[in-house]
Amino acid sequence: MQCFRIHAFTQDPFGGNPACVIPLDHWPKDEWMLRMAQEMAVAETAYIVPTPEAGDGSDYHLRWFTPDIEMDLCGHATLASAHAVLHHLKPDATTVRFSSASGPLTVRKTGDGRLEMDLPSRPPTPAPLPDAIANALNHAPTEVLKARDYVLVYPDQATVDAIRIDRTEFDQINLGHGGVIVTAPGDSADFVSRFFTPQATILEDPVTGSAHCSLVPYWNTRTGKTEFTAEQRSARRGHLHCTLSGDRILVRGHALTFLKSTLAQKTSALG
Numbered sequence: 001m002q003c004f005r006i007h008a009f010t011q012d013p014f015g016g017n018p019a020c021v022i023p024l025d026h027w028p029k030d031e032w033m034l035r036m037a038q039e040m041a042v043a044e045t046a047y048i049v050p051t052p053e054a055g056d057g058s059d060y061h062l063r064w065f066t067p068d069i070e071m072d073l074c075g076h077a078t079l080a081s082a083h084a085v086l087h088h089l090k091p092d093a094t095t096v097r098f099s100s101a102s103g104p105l106t107v108r109k110t111g112d113g114r115l116e117m118d119l120p121s122r123p124p125t126p127a128p129l130p131d132a133i134a135n136a137l138n139h140a141p142t143e144v145l146k147a148r149d150y151v152l153v154y155p156d157q158a159t160v161d162a163i164r165i166d167r168t169e170f171d172q173i174n175l176g177h178g179g180v181i182v183t184a185p186g187d188s189a190d191f192v193s194r195f196f197t198p199q200a201t202i203l204e205d206p207v208t209g210s211a212h213c214s215l216v217p218y219w220n221t222r223t224g225k226t227e228f229t230a231e232q233r234s235a236r237r238g239h240l241h242c243t244l245s246g247d248r249i250l251v252r253g254h255a256l257t258f259l260k261s262t263l264a265q266k267t268s269a270l271g
Helices: 030-040 075-087 157-162 212-223
Strands: 003-010 017-023 044-050 058-066 095-100 105-110 116-118 144-145 151-154 180-186 192-197 227-232 238-245 248-253 256-261
Touching: 003 075, 017 030, 017 075, 017 116, 030 058, 044 075, 044 256, 058 075, 075 095, 075 105, 075 116, 075 248, 075 256, 105 180, 116 212, 151 212, 157 180, 157 192, 180 212, 192 212, 212 227
Parallel strands: 017 044, 058 095, 151 180, 192 227
Antiparallel strands: 003 017, 003 256, 044 058, 095 105, 105 116, 116 248, 144 151, 180 192, 227 238, 238 248
16 A cells, blocks of 8 residues: 655645645545544545546545544645646646545646646635634734634734744634634735644644635635735745636645655555
8 A cells, every 4th residue: 555745835845734645446444544644643644546437527536634533625635646646646647636525626737847726715704703712812813704714814924924822722612624724915925824723633734725715715805816826834834826716716836745655564454
């Protein structure tokens, strides 16, 4: 059984968001996939199974697991899965189609070496901020919205960089599949962001592709633009180029293979 560790939204082997991608020929038990994600100890582990007979035109079915739960959508692990397919499993292909809990997802190679994902748009709407989140922040937002994730808006990049989370307060709330995005206009990008998940093993996600399903429509309403450069300001940093196209978000970024490995037979047999 192969395993790829792919770093998404970066060209730096020590940057971006690491994801493990494990190709399978059938689905093991959910418990095994969760335990493997815990063992991989990165933000997301993706599993892909070929679907050659599927009537939806997909090439693979894709599922995403954090060390804590199965997710309904993960952008960086989708990019990583596409990189594993298009650069290792089927290097002659230019496009891969995934079926998933969030519907069909298509990823294609671009002419500049990046990959482009076609993701659903999730426009956020104004919402009250729960006390557990408000009390955990060292800076209050100027605007609060919510789709799957809370979107907290700040006046500038420096304030986003300065955000600190009090986990004692923050972990009092469980947002299920969701998290908390903080965002602001960027100094050298159109907008910047960071992403935090309460009650999660990994508090701050390095680069969150799915967050841009809400960030892009939000910044479209603020600026009228449909094309954006974006930077996620975690310690590892990540860079994305995003386009709003109707009810879809096109997210482009680089990815690189950090590690290829073979899982031991006894480990594989756990499934």
